Amino acid sequence: MIILNKERDYIAEGMYQICYKHPENKDVCIKISKPNAIIQRVEKELKYYKQLNRRRGLKHKDLFYAKYLNTVATNLGPGFSFDFIIDEVSGEVSNTLEYYLLHPDPELSIEILQKEYENLIDTLITHKVMAVDLWARNICCQLMNDGTVNLIIIDGLGHRDFFPLVDWFSYFTKKKLYRRMRKNHMSTLKDQLIYLLAKKEENS
Numbered sequence: 051m052i053i054l055n056k057e058r059d060y061i062a063e064g065m066y067q068i069c070y071k072h073p074e075n076k077d078v079c080i081k082i083s084k085p086n087a088i089i090q091r092v093e094k095e096l097k098y099y100k101q102l103n104r105r106r107g108l109k110h111k112d113l114f115y116a117k118y119l120n121t122v123a124t125n126l127g128p129g130f131s132f133d134f135i136i137d138e139v140s141g142e143v144s145n146t147l148e149y150y151l152l153h154p155d156p157e158l159s160i161e162i163l164q165k166e167y168e169n170l171i172d173t174l175i176t177h178k179v180m181a182v183d184l185w186a187r188n189i190c191c192q193l194m195n196d197g198t199v200n201l202i203i204i205d206g207l208g209h210r211d212f213f214p215l216v217d218w219f220s221y222f223t224k225k226k227l228y229r230r231m232r233k234n235h236m237s238t239l240k241d242q243l244i245y246l247l248a249k250k251e252e253n254s
Contacts, residue, residue, distance in 0.1 A: 052124045054080065061143060064187075064205060066091065070126075071134065071143075078119065080129040096121075096130065098208035101217075102179065114173050115203040116190075135202045137193040144193065147201065148186035151243045152250070158191060158199060164239045166191075170201045171231075175224045180209040180216045184227075184236045186246065 052073065059070040061079060066087040072078035083092055099118035102108060119131040135144040150156045150163060170189070174181055183206030192200040215222040231237045235245040 052080065052122055052129065054124050054126050072131070077134055078131050079134040080122065080124060080131055082124065082126045082129050094210065095208050108177060114170060115207060135190040135192050135204060138195045139193045144190040146187050147189040147191055148246065150191055151186055151239060152246060160239055162199070166199055166201045167239055171227065174227060175220050178217055178220055178223045179207065180223060180226065181207050182209060182230065184231060186242050
């Protein structure tokens with residue numbers, strides 16, 4: 051059993067899961083479901099990640115999403131192990147795209163990030179990988195030693211289609227992905243920033 055310390059190992063949390071650093075492996079993080087998590091949702095997400103693990107052509111070192119590794123027992127309940135996204139330049143956990151969009155003096159301009167965001171979308175379409183939630187909070191910006199930045203999706207992959215055409219044909223992947231992006235103000239990073247600022251003001 052892996053013993054997680056809530057103060058020492060805590061990273062961040064979303065609506066349904068809390069993310070912790072693996073206490074013995076710096077390259078792994080562990081997601082623990084919250085009590086309000088919908089079990090069917092978690093199971094569908096894991097099923098999709100396992101399906102991606104079996105895809106040919108998706109090599110681990112070239113992945114554009116945090117890979118699911120395995121399910122482990124922890125003192126906080128069942129945990130789902132994923133790649134832990136770390137900046138090469140510092141060895142520290144990579145900040146999210148949301149962090150850079152909202153930071154008053156970011157090291158990465160929105161123009162640079164927009165280009166990488168477009169590359170990420172093209173990659174999703176090429177490999178027929180569906181993202182239901184491309185919000186900036188679900189994407190890490192991994193800073194590399196050569197000065198480049200990799201956008202890595204850390205949550206929000208999958209779909210609920212009974213006939214998974216999006217898994218078979220890039221045309222349907224693109225069509226559904228763009229439709230969701232337009233509907234949820236995710237088409238460009240400027241759209242996302244406007245939405246984030248509006249929500250921030252609303253909650254202040």
